[in-house]
Amino acid sequence: MTGAAVGLVLARPARLLGEEAFFMELVAGMEEALSSVDLSVLLHVVRDHEAEVATWRRWDRDRLVDAIVVADVTGDDPRLQVLSQLQLPAVVLGGPVQGLPVASIFVDDDAAARAVVAGLAELGHRDLARVSGPRRLWHTRQRDLAFADECARRGMGVRVVEGDYSEEAGTRLTRALLEGERTPTAIVYDNDAMAAAGLAQAAACGRPVPSQLSIVAWDDSTLCRLASPALSVIAVDVHAMGEQLAGVVLGAIAGDPPQVHRAAPHRLVLRGSTGPACPSPSPSAPEPLP
Numbered sequence: 001m002t003g004a005a006v007g008l009v010l011a012r013p014a015r016l017l018g019e020e021a022f023f024m025e026l027v028a029g030m031e032e033a034l035s036s037v038d039l040s041v042l043l044h045v046v047r048d049h050e051a052e053v054a055t056w057r058r059w060d061r062d063r064l065v066d067a068i069v070v071a072d073v074t075g076d077d078p079r080l081q082v083l084s085q086l087q088l089p090a091v092v093l094g095g096p097v098q099g100l101p102v103a104s105i106f107v108d109d110d111a112a113a114r115a116v117v118a119g120l121a122e123l124g125h126r127d128l129a130r131v132s133g134p135r136r137l138w139h140t141r142q143r144d145l146a147f148a149d150e151c152a153r154r155g156m157g158v159r160v161v162e163g164d165y166s167e168e169a170g171t172r173l174t175r176a177l178l179e180g181e182r183t184p185t186a187i188v189y190d191n192d193a194m195a196a197a198g199l200a201q202a203a204a205c206g207r208p209v210p211s212q213l214s215i216v217a218w219d220d221s222t223l224c225r226l227a228s229p230a231l232s233v234i235a236v237d238v239h240a241m242g243e244q245l246a247g248v249v250l251g252a253i254a255g256d257p258p259q260v261h262r263a264a265p266h267r268l269v270l271r272g273s274t275g276p277a278c279p280s281p282s283p284s285a286p287e288p289l290p
Helices: 015-019 022-037 049-062 079-083 109-122 138-153 167-178 192-204 222-226 238-253
Strands: 005-011 040-046 067-070 090-093 103-106 127-132 157-162 186-189 214-218 232-235 260-262 267-269
Touching: 005 022, 005 049, 022 040, 022 238, 040 049, 049 079, 067 079, 067 238, 090 238, 103 238, 109 138, 109 186, 109 214, 109 232, 109 267, 127 138, 127 167, 127 192, 138 157, 157 167, 167 186, 167 192, 186 192, 192 214, 192 222
Parallel strands: 005 040, 005 067, 067 090, 090 103, 103 260, 127 157, 127 186, 186 214, 214 232
Antiparallel strands: 232 267
């Protein structure tokens, strides 16, 4: 080994790392597994994918890392074509099952999205909303498609609005959803920060949770468990995913042929933020004049 590190570049605002627990928990799992072979994770945050690719090329040229991890795969992701030009082993987290040039870990977002729709349907919910992550991301598109298809199959309505994983987006988009003429009885958020912000905004809008609105967050975290009420989640053990990712990276460094590995399936965990559906409140009628 040369650089004694595994490189992970994230093309996103650095401030989001302080709001969203996913990548910090993922890195913690990787570090735990890599420490036994004296490797660590080199995390670098950049403004866009062009800067990410430039970082890969510099790491490759200067032999600063022993492998790289590719996250946040987009549709028709141009970064994937670059991987075959590098000497560095690489592993993709997420993305499609087929067509990747390197080893990958497949996360079944389709099944998870259908499971949460089914769970909410069993509680009588017919009007759902989804506050998604950026639509350019491959996994966001898979969730969008699965939500729409499963809701259509069950005769349920769904409205999807695009967020960016931030607290601000959770607050703003929840307010817009709850101020509409036909409001949802349940909202599913693509991460914990947006869901926690949505919980607070629901209270501000006079929609108590869960008696008048149910909320579900994607990915469990301490924030979800400590919220009041505790947030229902589409749960996956992110720490264990990081350990699995580290194992696949070590295999790539050792020269294992590329193959697709599957992450543990997500589970719907219902907590205090989810309950039976209540009728969507209609706009208040004007009071008669005395």
